[in-house]
Amino acid sequence: SxxxxxxxxxxxxxxEKALLWVRLVARGAAGHGSRWHPDNAVTRLAEAVAALGRAPWEVRLTETTAALLAAVADLTGADVDDPDAAADLFGPAAAFIRPSLRTTANPTGLAGGYKHNVIPDRAEATVDIRVLPGTEDEVLAEVQRIVGDDIAIEIVVRDIGLxxxxxxxxxxxxxxxxxxxxxxxxxxxxxxxxxxxxxxxxxxxxxxxxxxxxxxxxxxxxxxxxxxxxxxxxxxxxxxxxxxxxxxxxxx
CATH class of the missing domain: 1.10.150.900 (DNA polymerase; domain 1)
Known part of the structure; x- marks a missing residue:
């Protein structure tokens, strides 16, 4: 309840939403940490992760979420034209409901380098992406646009929504x-x-x-x-x- x-x-x-676990991979030139070194895989990855982690994803209602908001309107008489505002009516459960209204993409891990004074030629990040059913390919294309063409996207797990x-x-x-x-x-x-x-x-x-x-x-x-x-x-x-x-x- x-x-x-x-x-x-x-x-x-x-x-339930579809599951996409992806790995972002950035490559650059290896080198000594004391050098002026613009071709840095860690910097490139960090910029991509920040861009994806802060990207705003638009609200898109499915048949189920539209029915949920209609039920909220019937229960409360509230205007549900703003789905995020309607989600606030759920109190503590708002944080549970709001992800059902849009794609979410949360960076969950970072790896790169092996020594403090060595610039690595590869850095990677794991990202947990949950998408509305049937939008997987569209979201992957948007993720590539956000992180840039010089970042490789590897699919770790891809499962269906329904x-x-x-x-x-x-x-x-x-x-x-x-x-x-x-x-x-x-x-x-x-x-x-x-x-x-x-x-x-x-x-x-x-x-x-x-x-x-x-x-x-x-x-x-x-x-x-x-x-x-x-x-x-x-x-x-x-x-x-x-x-x-x-x-x-x-x-x-």
Whole structure:
């Protein structure tokens, strides 16, 4: 559950962004650290990483994120013409929702050189890129434009994105099991900014959803704890989730 402008709602995942892990490689001439040396691979890489890490990516709504914003408008009466402003209505979950509205490209690692006084002929950086489903090639071309033609882009991992309709008997059963346990609280679709095993399952023809029915206290920053040292949920949220999942399994 999340709070939307003070009202509780539940998120049901119906899609996720595509994954692109890339390596940026810069090359230059090796040399002694005391030289005047403009052909420096580390400098070239640093400029590319800074440009990519600070690049603004425009908001692009998918069918799922458009439905999410429409649900926000229905819940709050707020104007959702500015999706980023609408995301702010999600409180602590805004940081979880905002990446679903655009591409994200975050540099995550740097490597180059082996000694303080030696200029290396190669430097590299890893970048974690998450893109909206179906935009992978377009985003790679834009990344190349941002970093420049003298930076090589190596694909480390490329995986698919997906969107599944927020409809059908399974979705109806999930929504009903939640609303039986928490009457009157809406369930809205969302696009996950990260990834799950649904990517692999989709290749087998399986339509997967992300359904984690936890009723959380207002203001509890659950999504902000992901992969953290203190990631946790309250015990009563787990008890609630067990009840909802039991209802689902007994009725679907």
């Amino acid at each position: 999340i709070d939307v402008a003070g009202r509780r709602a539940y998120l049901l995942q119906v899609g 969107e599944t309709p927020f409809s059908g008997s399974l979705v109806d059963a999930m929504v009903a099991s939640l609303q039986d346990a928490d009457p009157g609280v809406p369930v809205v679709p969302y696009l996950l900014g990260a990834g799950t095993d649904n990517k692999a399952l989709s290749r087998l023809g399986i339509a997967g959803y992300g359904f984690a029915p936890l009723r959380l206290p207002s203001g509890f920053d659950f999504t902000g704890m992901f992969h953290g040292v203190d990631e946790r949920v309250p015990l009563d949220a787990l008890t609630f989730g067990q009840d909802v999942l039991t209802r689902l399994l007994r009725t679907y």
